[in-house]
Amino acid sequence: MSANGIHGKIKSIGELSSLLKGAKKARKTVVLCHGVFDLLHPGHIRHLFAAKRQGDLLIVTVTRDEFVNKGPGRPVFNQNLRAESIAALGCVDFVAVNDWPTAKETILRLKPDLYVKGQDYRDRKKDVTKGIRSEESAIRSVGGRIVFTEEPMMSSSRLLNEHFGVYPPAARDFLAKFSRGHAGDAMVSKLDGLKSLKVLAVGEAIVDEYHYCQAMGKSPKETIVSTRFVEEERFAGGILAAANHMAGFAGGVHLVTCLGTENSREGFIRERLKPGIRPKFFLRKGASTIIKRRFVDPAFLTKMFEVSYIDDKDLPRDLEDRMLEHLERELPKHDLVLVIDYGHGMIGPRTVDLLCRKAKYLAVNSQTNSANMGYNVITKYPRADYVCIDEPEIRLALRDRFGDIQDLARQVSKRMKTDITVVTRGHRGALAFSKDKGFVSIPVFSQTVVDRTGAGDAFLSVSALCAAAGYGADVAAFVGNAAGAMKVGTVCNRTAIEPVALAKYVTAMLK
Ligand SMILES: Nc1ncnc2c1ncn2[C@@H]1O[C@H](COP(=O)(O)OP(=O)(O)O)[C@@H](O)[C@H]1O
Ligand SMILES: [Mg+2]
Known part of the structure; x- marks a missing residue:
């Protein structure tokens, strides 16, 4: 795909909302995925392909830099690079940088048929921001439903922690040890x-x-x-x-x-x-x-x-x-x-x-x-x-x-x-x-x-x-x-x- 092809897929939320009206008339099933996608990895790619198989049109929104809340140094890749990487995937039809901290508003605007998350969100309690609950009620309120993919999970954070120098070297060594005795959920x-x-x-x-x-x-x-x-x-x-x-x-x-x-x-x-x-x-x-x-x-x-x-x-x-x-x-x-x-x-x-x-x-x-x-x-x-x-x-x-x-x-x-x-x-x-x-x-x-x-x-x-x-x-x-x-x-x-x-x-x- 040409670089232009990639950029042609990147839209604003406003543009997407008008585009999707046409798709709905044509009775296409619209699927929405949302996330940070800092360092795109095979887990994401499988998740997005699985999401696309659920419908006809796959829309992905990426979290704006200012709302990425994963600690100092994150996101490693800015919102434009993250959107571009997602747009380069064959299964993705359109990408937008999200305007809000969670996908709730996005769902209300775009009214997708399906909102697809990875299996790690199946246990709603584990989502520390509780964003998943409000997203779930938003998708119901527009007549859609939430679907979880079954793809094995990987984590951008783990890959970045280990390989990308997000933390100073001494901190990386410390965290590798400390995380063996202390799980994130427990903390x-x-x-x-x-x-x-x-x-x-x-x-x-x-x-x-x-x-x-x-x-x-x-x-x-x-x-x-x-x-x-x-x-x-x-x-x-x-x-x-x-x-x-x-x-x-x-x-x-x-x-x-x-x-x-x-x-x-x-x-x-x-x-x-x-x-x-x-x-x-x-x-x-x-x-x-x-x-x-x-x-x-x-x-x-x-x-x-x-x-x-x-x-x-x-x-x-x-x-x-x-x-x-x-x-x-x-x-x-x-x-x-x-x-x-x-x-x-x-x-x-x-x-x-x-x-x-x-x-x-x-x-x-x-x-x-x-x-x-x-x-x-x-x-x-x-x-x-x-x-x-x-x-x-x-x-x-x-x-x-x-x-x-x-x-x-x-x-x-x-x-x-x-x-x-x-x-x-x-x-x-x-x-x-x-x-x-x-x-x-x-x-x-x-x-x-x-x-x-x-x-x-x-x-x-x-x-x-x-x-x-x-x-x-x-x-x-x-x-x-x-x-x-x-x-x-x-x-x-x-x-x-x-x-x-x-x-x-x-x-x-x-x-
Ligand atoms: N230069 C720094 N770089 C990174 N972290 C720092 C730095 N200065 C302080 N911190 C963080 O803040 C904590 C308290 O800072 P410190 O300077 O020891 O206390 P105080 O502000 O009371 O003098 C440190 O233990 C560390 O976690
Ligand atoms: Mg002090």
């Missing part, structure tokens, strides 16, 4: 199981601001680069981001945090909190809500300068009393208490003491940042069930710059009597330690880094849920690392870690 049920957890999130609320500024050049009079303002973006950061990461997974998140009466940003914050979060704000009189304003070069998201609006002295006594009373009441009602202590004054010794005594399962991170360098170390907590800190934080806490990282994790674990201790290591992934699993070292799953802000918090939030659910250090760290990989692919806290996206990423990795 997805585990993520589903997190719904049983009631979570209390405690820590400082931070509004992260990015002021995007383009460098113009050197000021003639000063030794500075002057910039032109482009636009501004605000994010719900700190514990607000953590609550958002957990909201999709847990069965409810109660958020306890402090705002200021100046620049309170309460409206913005409430609007950014996801459903399922019940917030309780304690207001510091005369102080600003913590705002971290960064001036950022938009081209590579390089941060040039930061200005913080912050009052990081200890909380006034009466405010602390009220917060302690509230926590005292709430602590016993929650299965997991997640504390991210940014060291900006909200969590003083009395709060630490109460959290450590009353939490059923306490997960803690104490951050080292420019405002608190050296003053806010994890060892200010006498105990915790789960500790997740980054490498500079554990080194600072133990005053050990060059010692063996496993030794340090073991020391924290012993001293704080943890169930699980995780040290996150930026581009080197993470190290988890627990008594029953020993050390588990997990390399990074993605080298696509857009922005590292909030990476550790995304890791902690999702992994703490797994730790509290009793899934073990290896599963907690694996899921945390997947959340970390997803987080570094987005700008600051623009989007939270979502269950469907994480489930798809995890299943693609464990194929």
